[in-house]
Amino acid sequence: MNPTEEKEARETIKKIVLLNALRYDGKAEHKPVFGKLLGEYPQFRQQIKEITPIINDVIQEINALTLEQQRAIVEEKWPEALVEEKTEETKHLPPLPNAEKYERVVTRFSPNPDFVLHLGSARAIILSHDYAKIYKGIFILRFEDTDSKTKKPKMEFYDAIREDLEWLGCRWDSEFIQSDRLPIYYEYAEELIKAGNAYVCTCVREVFQEKTRKGQSCPCRILSVEENLVRWSRML
Known part of the structure; x- marks a missing residue:
């Protein structure tokens, strides 16, 4: 990002941050700012590393102003945005089907700690977190690290994932490491x-797949409980 592009990006971010601050009593919130920016300006999705410090800097700058100062800047530079904000429809997440049938809503985000998260992960994180909060439920962070052959976990990614959730403002209620x-x-x-x-x-893969294609049962299904327990003990 060259200086001209950075200046333009900062101005765009400043507008979004100011409007967000006006909506939240003078204190812009990182998550909705980030979401609105990437939603309205998808070109920034390829520049996450460059725009993140700009967003943080602008939020800090705007939140240090009074509500009156924030409104004055918007009225001077983007007066039409205030009209748009007044007419913009408030959107909410749709209700979860059959949620009322359960005592508690429990959601989870279950990453494999073998690499850093990507933007697609952010959607799953935010939805899981927000639905848990809407229903006063529990949001679980569960590390899926048992498949070490194909997705070998690395210690640094456990903390990196935790930091990403914190950065999104999605604090988890419980954590499990599989x-x-x-x-x-x-x-x-x-x-x-x-x-x-x-x-x-204990069927070889090819035999099992062939029987599956033919709609046939696995021959191991008819073995006795005792035989299965013997086989199980050999696996441990």
Whole structure:
């Protein structure tokens, strides 16, 4: 981003921040500013690293002004925006289907800590977080780090993901790391086997896929609970 582009970007961001500040009693909020900027100016999606410090700087600058000073700037530079703000329809998330049937709404964001998050992740994070808050539920951050062969987790990405959620203003209520909970999953898996509701399949992939294509059952399904428990113990 050259100096001219940076100046133009700052002016665009300043307008959005000022209008947001007027909507929130003089204090602009980072998440809606970021969302509106990328929604109305998609070209900035390729310049996240460059515009993030500008957004932070402008928000700090505007929030230091009084509400009257903020309004005066908008009236001078973008008076038409005030009219647009008054007529703009307030939008809300649609209700969750059948939410009233449950005692509590629980949502989760479950990244694999093998790489940094991307913009598509932000949508899932915000929706999960906001729905949990709307219904006074729980928002869970769950690290899916049990597939180390295809998606090897790296320690630095656990903290990077946490920082990204904080940056979006989406604080989680509970956190789980799947690899720490394997004994729990093993316990429940064994209970399912003992109840006859699960089995251990040792078919080679090609055979299993062929039977699936033909709509045939896996031959391991007819094995006894005792045999499945033996197979299960060999896996551990």
